[in-house]
Amino acid sequence: MGVAFAPVRVTDATFDQVVVRSPLPVVLDFTASWCVPCRGLRPTLEDLSQKLAGRVTFATADVDDAAGVTRSYGILALPTYLFLENGREKGRAVGPLDAVAFRWNLRRHFVAARR
Numbered sequence: 001m002g003v004a005f006a007p008v009r010v011t012d013a014t015f016d017q018v019v020v021r022s023p024l025p026v027v028l029d030f031t032a033s034w035c036v037p038c039r040g041l042r043p044t045l046e047d048l049s050q051k052l053a054g055r056v057t058f059a060t061a062d063v064d065d066a067a068g069v070t071r072s073y074g075i076l077a078l079p080t081y082l083f084l085e086n087g088r089e090k091g092r093a094v095g096p097l098d099a100v101a102f103r104w105n106l107r108r109h110f111v112a113a114r115r
Contacts, residue, residue: 007045007058012068015061020087022057025110028082029060030070035078037096044099048106056110083109 007029010018019026029045031038049058063070063078073082073089083091083105090109097105 007049007060009065010059010061010069011065015066015069018057018059019084022084022087024055024057025083025085025090026057026059027106028084029058030063030066030073030075030078030080030082031060032063032078038079041079041096044097044102047099048102052106056106081105085110 007027008018010028019028027045027048029038029041045058045060048056052058061069063075073080077094079094079096081093081097081102082089083093091105093101093105
């Protein structure tokens with residue numbers, strides 16, 4: 001049986017360590033337990049997290065647990081995905097993305113995802 005891959009959970013307290021100081025590009029998924037489209041996209045994020053392990057870090061921030069980070073990025077809709085590199089936002093996508101659109105965004109924003 002293989003290793004289960006899942007995005008790293010981020011809170012206001014862990015944001016700096018997990019996202020800002022990450023040596024890898026980071027996809028930060030803003031989500032909530034009550035967000036139905038967010039739950040539907042979990043398998044896509046887990047799959048990409050596994051396929052891009054060591055090249056891209058996938059993280060998830062529940063807006064209820066990371067209210068400060070959510071406010072600081074002006075997140076108004078869920079799901080919202082931020083594409084960050086060296087702690088800087090390279091882009092964002094708002095709303096549900098299918099696997100093809102997600103991969104397109106990864107290639108667009110991250111050189112590491114193109115390899």
